[in-house]
Amino acid sequence: MHTTSRLEMVDLDKETVSESENGSSPTLSLNTPSTPRQYNKWSPMEEGITLAWRDLNVYAHCKLNGKKSYKRIINGASGAVKTGSLVAVMGASGSGKSTLMSALAYRNPGATVVEGEVLVNGRPIGDYMRSLSGFMHQDEFFVGSLTVWEHLNIMARLKLDRRTSKSEMNLKIEELIRNLGLTKCKYTRIGVEHTEKVLSGGEKKRLAFATELLTDPQLLFCDEPTTGLDSYCAQKIVAMMNFMTSSGKTIVCTIHQPSSEVFAMFSQMILLADGRIAYMGSNSNALDFFQTLGYNCPNNYNPADFYIRTLAVTPGSEEASKQTIRYICDHFAVSEYIKEVEMVIQYEFHMGRSLQAQTFRTNFKEQLWFVKLFLLIYRGLLAYWRDTWLLAIRLVEKMAVALLIGLCYVGATTHDQKGIQAIQGAIFILICENTFIPMYSVMAVFPQDRPLFLREYRSGLYSVGMYYFAKIAAMVPGLMLETFIFSLIAYWLVGLRATSDSFWLTTFVILLTLNVSLACGIFFSNAFDSIPSAMSFLAPFDFLLMIVSGLFLKLSSLPNYISWTKYLSWIMYASESLAIVQWEGVHNITCETTNEDIPCLTEGSEVMERYSFSFDNFNRDLWNMFIIGLIFHVLAFLCLCRKTKRK
Numbered sequence: 001m002h003t004t005s006r007l008e009m010v011d012l013d014k015e016t017v018s019e020s021e022n023g024s025s026p027t028l029s030l031n032t033p034s035t036p037r038q039y040n041k042w043s044p045m046e047e048g049i050t051l052a053w054r055d056l057n058v059y060a061h062c063k064l065n066g067k068k069s070y071k072r073i074i075n076g077a078s079g080a081v082k083t084g085s086l087v088a089v090m091g092a093s094g095s096g097k098s099t100l101m102s103a104l105a106y107r108n109p110g111a112t113v114v115e116g117e118v119l120v121n122g123r124p125i126g127d128y129m130r131s132l133s134g135f136m137h138q139d140e141f142f143v144g145s146l147t148v149w150e151h152l153n154i155m156a157r158l159k160l161d162r163r164t165s166k167s168e169m170n171l172k173i174e175e176l177i178r179n180l181g182l183t184k185c186k187y188t189r190i191g192v193e194h195t196e197k198v199l200s201g202g203e204k205k206r207l208a209f210a211t212e213l214l215t216d217p218q219l220l221f222c223d224e225p226t227t228g229l230d231s232y233c234a235q236k237i238v239a240m241m242n243f244m245t246s247s248g249k250t251i252v253c254t255i256h257q258p259s260s261e262v263f264a265m266f267s268q269m270i271l272l273a274d275g276r277i278a279y280m281g282s283n284s285n286a287l288d289f290f291q292t293l294g295y296n297c298p299n300n301y302n303p304a305d306f307y308i309r310t311l312a313v314t315p316g317s318e319e320a321s322k323q324t325i326r327y328i329c330d331h332f333a334v335s336e337y338i339k340e341v342e343m344v345i346q347y348e349f350h351m352g353r354s355l356q357a358q359t360f361r362t363n364f365k366e367q368l369w370f371v372k373l374f375l376l377i378y379r380g381l382l383a384y385w386r387d388t389w390l391l392a393i394r395l396v397e398k399m400a401v402a403l404l405i406g407l408c409y410v411g412a413t414t415h416d417q418k419g420i421q422a423i424q425g426a427i428f429i430l431i432c433e434n435t436f437i438p439m440y441s442v443m444a445v446f447p448q449d450r451p452l453f454l455r456e457y458r459s460g461l462y463s464v465g466m467y468y469f470a471k472i473a474a475m476v477p478g479l480m481l482e483t484f485i486f487s488l489i490a491y492w493l494v495g496l497r498a499t500s501d502s503f504w505l506t507t508f509v510i511l512l513t514l515n516v517s518l519a520c521g522i523f524f525s526n527a528f529d530s531i532p533s534a535m536s537f538l539a540p541f542d543f544l545l546m547i548v549s550g551l552f553l554k555l556s557s558l559p560n561y562i563s564w565t566k567y568l569s570w571i572m573y574a575s576e577s578l579a580i581v582q583w584e585g586v587h588n589i590t591c592e593t594t595n596e597d598i599p600c601l602t603e604g605s606e607v608m609e610r611y612s613f614s615f616d617n618f619n620r621d622l623w624n625m626f627i628i629g630l631i632f633h634v635l636a637f638l639c640l641c642r643k644t645k646r647k
């Protein structure tokens, strides 16, 4: 068995690992804590973190024969992790490692129920865990268009104490970049999963680790920090963790198939099988424990592989595997090895009870809300403007459609009977172009962002409202600019009323239409669980809005049972207000025919009458569009809150 090395410095860039002067092991096990806890005063931050849990059960909601039911994932687990420990949580895939760690870290996914007690330095865990501890997830989510440095810079500003100076922050970021071997990709974009690959998987893992280390947490949870890394990088990351624990930090990691070298660096391990604790304690004792039960690790065999193989459920012999697991777990529960863990648990719970009135004293000052909002908007804007390919496509699409519309209408929008149809048709096309395309394209925005948002929200970085507002604020200006360019080209090419007032009013109405349509798309995408189901409800809704817009059917002829829907139709309000802009004050519309049987509209007011529109409704139309947009935003926000709580 290897002994752990005390590391003075772990620098992945320089590829050097220097040992301490005496090269001795820090031996941070349950038996020999690095810093004994003092229970006569309550200053846990200085004395490190001891984690203890008792009778922990975690259930997941599931459906059995169509009925709501619960599946037990963690089964009555008890344990403790002392200050300065580097703990490996191991077990076969599906044994419950991630679930146990999430429960200990107070970061349970919404679909699970946790029963039992978890204490941090004697205090029941709660929301404070978000600021006290770091949690590195198994899969990383980033804003792909940011560079490594930008990402760390924004996260530092969001996470660190607001009194931290800029130079301190920069120093910290530089140090992390250097220590985690990210120097050569410091100014490289992170890249978007599945579409653009820029940082390697290992670099992303190290970046995720660096993000958690920004706050220098006393307690760190890492879900498979070495998965996807080559053995050299894996070793360096664990060596870095080992080094951190020597200064009193407590680190709990789930880990898959560690090499012997990596495994030897952990001071303690927790073996899980079928949601139960199969072993907890020092690495060296584990071999003895398995040996006493008749399971011998072959010579030159990686002990980590041996434990996982012994505790795995083998396909084809599930019952035999489960019997083995039961045998090992039952024996561990009454073994000598659990006794020392139980002592720590008893001690923590007893001391916790006598100090219940005490609370964590923390001097941490969270970043100001408006600074966080600014950072989120800034990050959103960077993501929006850096996606140059998408921006270019959208701009070209807008300009091409504007040109096409213009070319089709050249010479058609005259003030005669044919011109009435052409002008009304052009109005409808201007509205449609800024209703349906934005409405459907915005539907992907929130679902795409959801994993990152949920993670950051759960780690307490910002509120749902702040995220929603920042998202809209970062997205809408660019879309409005595209719409303005569209309006500028289409309006004059089509040959609509040639006054600057009419142009600006038309542009304003189109921009308002765009905003209501975006709000509607955002609402539908947040109201449903998937984009296809949202679309299947949105499509009929759109048709209804279009039919009651006044352009296809005289509004006064709508049947009573459906006529009320016109008040929801911002397409109707936009059509009416744009018609007002075009026809107000228009007289002497040419009538080409002398046949009195064919009706001729010679006044703007007659055109309005034909569509059941009124010149008096201009302000009402604008206000109603604004209110509908606002209602959609409020509903979308409420749906997002509901979804956030549920997930």
Ligand SMILES: Nc1ncnc2c1ncn2[C@@H]1O[C@H](COP(=O)(O)OP(=O)(O)OP(=O)(O)O)[C@@H](O)[C@H]1O
Residues within 6 Å of the ligand: 060, 061, 062, 071, 073, 091, 092, 093, 094, 095, 096, 097, 098, 099, 100, 109, 111, 112, 254
């Ligand atoms: N929300 C959930 N609903 C239903 N089952 C769940 C849920 N979360 C976890 N599980 C199940 O619980 C078991 C343990 O899951 P967990 O992710 O904790 O395992 P793990 O040991 O971390 O696995 P891996 O090493 O493959 O990541 C698995 O069988 C998983 O399918």
